[in-house]
Amino acid sequence: MSGDRIKVLTGNDLLSGDVTWWTGSAWSRKVDDAATVGDDGAAIAASEEAAQRVVGAYVIDAVREDGALRPTHIKERIRALGPTVRLDLSLRPNDPAAAGWIA
């Protein structure tokens, strides 16, 4: 992908532990829903953690193109995708190439 480089906020849902992405107003299980947070990521993370909605929130780099969002680092792509060895548990991001993100 060669789209816009952005910063997005991710963490895990406090109760379920699910990987979750900040949409600008709430949290979503789908990486493609993630909104750019610019320089506000740390403040949002602190606020959301204090509100008991997320745990371990942090900012990552990603690229957005044609409505699909691809985290820059392999670890975050695996978090967005699910275990690459259990594609039956995959979260299926919008990027049509997501299944090949890691290979």
Place this chain on the structure above:
Amino acid sequence: MYQYDTHDQAMVDARVAEYSDQVARRIAGTLTEDQFKPLRLKNGLYLQLHAYMLRVAVPYGTLDSRQMRMLGDIADKYDRGYGHFTTRQNIQYNWIKLEDSPAILADLATVGMHAIQTSGNCIRNTTADHFAGAAADEIADPRPYAELLRQWSTFHPEFDYLPRKFKVAIIGSETDRAAMKLHDIGIQVVQNEAGETGLRFYVGGGMGRTPMIAPVIRDFLPPLQMISYLEACLRIYNAHGRRDNKYKARIKILVHEIGADAYRTQVEEEFAHILTLNLEPPPAELERIKAQFVDPGFDAAATDAIDLSDPDFALWVDQNVHAHKAPGYAIVTVSLKPVGGIPGDATADQIRLMADLARDHSFDELRVSHAQNIVLPHVKKSDLYAIWQQLDAAELATANLDLISDIIACPGLDYCSLANARSIPVAQKIAQRFSDIGRQRELGELKLKISGCINACGHHHAGHIGILGVDRKGLENYQLLFGGSEGADTSLGSIIGPGFSEDGIVDAIEKATDVYLAKREADERFIDTYRRIGTAPFKEAIYG
């Protein structure tokens, strides 16, 4: 095997109640994550890449069918239908919800199980020879000592906040099936020239980023002084182990930096002092525990004859069945390494099947091996065919024990937040490349171990062939090591050269096996040939 008494059960029940209250307070917001994290970790609950992960203890790898069945039921009820058996002889669930975790611990407590000592800088669950109490070459069953060690170490107030985590392994045979010398303390049951049983202590081993083989610190200790000596070993570590740098905090660094002789001297001084305090449990307690590890009622009329007319069954018997100390019995290892599968994973149904087989054919006992397989320790040879048929129907009859596809692999970057690279896909590709069982058997014993980061949960330092996954500028890269071993001939592998991509590492291993086949003499294993001819022929084939 050991059955909980009222004290054991009350302790575990109280722990569940305490943890339930902690989770309730976390959900209510009266505990912050910073406050809650050490509490959940003390109960085995980690936060991993995709979800919470619960690590359940299987002390010294021994469990009964009721406990095993519960592990399968938990996989169904609270997880996604499977569990992962690990190199620490325990099981991990990858998709746990925080709100479910107290109920899981409550369910476990009903069968005398828990997640105590599975995390934190305490004395972790003791590991042991997975053939304990069954092996033909055993001097004594090490599990009574492991159980006494469990009772001493659980919630030990002096050793609950050590400089770093602390792992003890114990064996009762000359054959080391527990990687004993690669633990903080390794204990071997031995006999002296007078025929007396004693304990040999190895202290200061470990893997991780600084692998070390433990030196002998005490050659022979009367068993009734085990707790006092352990107390001394831990006190010296607790007093002098480094707390300023977590990477130098394990006891192996202390023993290495001051030297084994100086460490031994300090331990012996402390040991002499402790003996005056009479801290040792009364001998009757060890005898009480030993009485629960007596041999099951073996059938003296059991026959050694096995009908091997089914070639697939014969292959499995040859590869996965070991000699038992009782005539007419055998030790069965159930491989959790099907070609293309995930090493150590088992579905809920598979777990329950193994529980049923243990109940019906193995005096209700199972073991988890550090090689991520399951052992049925006491099986009548006349039952082997029926067992094999049921295992085969459940895709649990892979005849590959100790062959190249019997790979130890950590969860790696597919699950673990500490990992730098994936381990499981590499294991799958290697197993698929060598899927022909005839080719595997031609290669013979070849222990291949993969870790996805320097923490070495996949024991890569101790593999005849080891693979270490690293992050190289954002890409997965795999370093290749040769020459490691975790047996009586324990050695540490060495990196042989530049790393490889995921596909490249599979090609490199195939080239290495070609060198071995061309150069081996007589009955040499891969590791033997490597030790004899050295690195050069392998490097030439792989990098030349």
